[in-house]
Amino acid sequence: MIEIKKLNKSYVIGKNSLHVLKGIEVSIKKGELVAIMGSSGSGKSTLLNIIGMLDNYDSGSYHLDNVPIKDLDETKAAKYRNQFLGFIFQSFNLINYKTAIENIALPLYYQGISRDERQKIAFEYLEKVGLGDWSEHLPSELSGGQKQRIAIARALASQPKVLLADEPTGALDSTTSEEVMALIKKINKEGKTILVVTHEHEIANMCNRIITLKDGVIVTDIQTS
């Protein structure tokens, strides 16, 4: 599903260049649930953003479902993101003036799906994350765990091939974290490929595979089950 070879990425700040990812080699198959770990600044988010086409890379290659992803223009990147990818962020990134169901329906709007259809699909996913009764609530009226579940529903609604989560439980307490991880695991069981960036070992241990980064290099890549 994801095929990355000799990937390099540097950030240029003024005259200095910061080499963040140094020759990453990784291959992720369909249906895997992968945790990406590593200390702060090791390049986890950078890698995830490149996989998510939110950012571009300098050299190497990256194929998503056999499609080469390199130097996409914004219009094409937007299409691919919409078709292939679902994002879950640490800070949820819900649109604050839209209700739960409207947030979930938004990716479908960009897929050109009709309003009624959007509403129907969005509601299905709302039920799936267990928030069927909260459809008309604004994000500000929801708890952190609820917001994250709405964000997961939104990521799923467009039926992406890969789900990318950057510290999805980073802003949540441990009980809520476990609930959210349980949901992510359930979605993975249904066949979705998922990448989770995390600091927490408990979270990582719920995954099938743990990749550890250090200074932009993969130091360990362990299959847990």
Add this chain to the structure above:
Amino acid sequence: MLFNKDSWKEIFDTIKKNKLRTFLSGFTVAIGILIFIILFGLGNGLENSFKTFFTDDKVNTIRLYPSSTTIPYRGYESQRRIKFTNSDLVDFQEKFNSRIEDIVVRNTFYFQMKYKERANNYSIRAVSPGHQEAELTIIMKGRYLNEGDITNRKKHAVIGRLVAEDLFQDEDPIGKYIFGSGHSWKVIGVFQDEGGDREERNLYVPYTSMQKIQKNNDEINQMIVIYDKNMSYNESLILEKDLESYIKEKKFISPDDNRGVYISNTGEEQENSRQFASVLSIIISFIGIGTLVAGIIGISNIMVFVVKERTKEIGIRKAIGATPNSIIAMVLQESIFITMISGYLGLVVALIILNGIGDNLMDKYFISNPYIQTSNAVWATIILIFFGALAGYLPARKAAKIKPIIALRDK
């Protein structure tokens, strides 16, 4: 995308749920248009009053009054009173024949006129028939004085509308006799004058008749030269100079004497008022352009602010699949929609206010019937909407171009 029903629904949704933003940009445009139209309209109203005040006599005339000399000249002492006579009139007319239409006589008197028991004091203008054109007197009833009245020294009178009201009330004045200065005068006409009430309290009688009852003299106190309508202002100044030197020579007045004969050119007044009117309209245009520019700056600032406020939202939308074009379309559609609606509202409200003002500000501020040409109002609205859209487009394009990851980081 732009004409897609669903995308409009999305826009309405956004507008409804972001009331402050909608209000801010809508309010700026509406107020901008409102102030523009009202200021412009008031300016036009000021111009209106100005025109009615200063451009009453549409005929260009030069007035000649004899007075006393102040410098001794050719054996004459100073303080000599200059007189115009009937023969001077004939001379002047012959001399300047080619450049003038007519020279009119106006000798003014003030005495009581009486009809039955009703009496009042009026100014009596003893004139020649050409005076009607010089003063733009409008006959309501009967006729004006004619050459026959002059030659035969008829005791005829053409009376002002208000004189007729005073003395005759509901009676028909024509053919009736009024009494004044020891003589009876037959009313042959009633006139009105756009110069106002004061003008309509005058009476016109033949100057020859007045001369006859004034011990049969031949004096003329004022001559009004009506010159060719096609004459330019500068040509009229030359005519004025020529008249002055001709009269001074004929009457033995020193060329250096500022008195002796007094000459005033109404063309000069008109030239002054014409210049003043054009200055006024330049000022009005400046005020108009100024308000428009202020409105444009206002809406631009708000659009920049709006897009900045939405940067994160734009990042989120892009992460879940919005293309740059759809982002630009979203911002543009929203801003055009809001500015169109509010621009239209501002336009309508402003026009209602202008209409409501009407002549209410006339007494205190000399503003009558403020108005704005529809095309000016519509153009101003279009300009504001256009700049509102442009002001939205530029930051939207910038926001649509940046990588979503950067937009998302923006807190």
